Amino acid sequence: MPPPGEDVSDEAWSARSETRSDRDSGQPRAGSGLRQTLGSGVALRAEAPLRAEAPLRAEAPLRAEAPLRADARDNRERILEAARAVFATEGFNAPMREVAHRAGVGPATLYRHFPTKQALATEAFADRLKACHTIIEHGLADPDPWHGLRTVLAELFELQSGDLTRAFPYVAELAPARERSLTALAELTRRAKHHLRPDVAVEDLILLLRANAGLRATSAAARLASSRRFAELAIQSLRP
Numbered sequence: 001m002p003p004p005g006e007d008v009s010d011e012a013w014s015a016r017s018e019t020r021s022d023r024d025s026g027q028p029r030a031g032s033g034l035r036q037t038l039g040s041g042v043a044l045r046a047e048a049p050l051r052a053e054a055p056l057r058a059e060a061p062l063r064a065e066a067p068l069r070a071d072a073r074d075n076r077e078r079i080l081e082a083a084r085a086v087f088a089t090e091g092f093n094a095p096m097r098e099v100a101h102r103a104g105v106g107p108a109t110l111y112r113h114f115p116t117k118q119a120l121a122t123e124a125f126a127d128r129l130k131a132c133h134t135i136i137e138h139g140l141a142d143p144d145p146w147h148g149l150r151t152v153l154a155e156l157f158e159l160q161s162g163d164l165t166r167a168f169p170y171v172a173e174l175a176p177a178r179e180r181s182l183t184a185l186a187e188l189t190r191r192a193k194h195h196l197r198p199d200v201a202v203e204d205l206i207l208l209l210r211a212n213a214g215l216r217a218t219s220a221a222a223r224l225a226s227s228r229r230f231a232e233l234a235i236q237s238l239r240p
Contacts, residue, residue, distance in 0.1 A: 076113050078103040083124040092121060131159060133181045140184055145191035152188060153205065154231045157212045161220070161227040182206075197240050208234045
């Protein structure tokens, strides 16, 4: 961890941690000899022993290795839980080192599972976005569009009372799935238009969802109660 008051980027933090790890172990970092060789002009053939470190490269895409060991699986789940909690309270700009600290893992473990913050956020929130889309699809399947829309809003508000967060709009890889959900919500709004004020559009529903995401409470139970009450008021506000 950086000294108090020192502003260190995620990349610098990761590199510094890896350097300390290399120094403590007494082993050279992969590629360090190559840089020294290029700087000194020594023939590249002298660096042949580096090929013996090839297994290090094979370790990088851990997600492609199935199944993970039990300890690796536990680390991965802890990282995802920590990411949801950190992004929920601090937003997507929260540093990766904070996620690692909350998960109780080192930087090398974090970056081995998730090389970038984008990859971490995508994995952390993919299931939440899928849950959102399922709720909207169920609303579309309701033969009564007004009942379907009311149900969708109530369930989305309740889902948001957990850890669906401000980070959501900034995860680029989730954009296609998010767009599908917005398109479905717009269609449900169109079907229910005879039960809505004439000036209501899908953008107004998004505004209500963002307002609900900003609710604060002293406990999870209190926030859930606030979200449910806000859903009732929001639904009534849409009526003619």
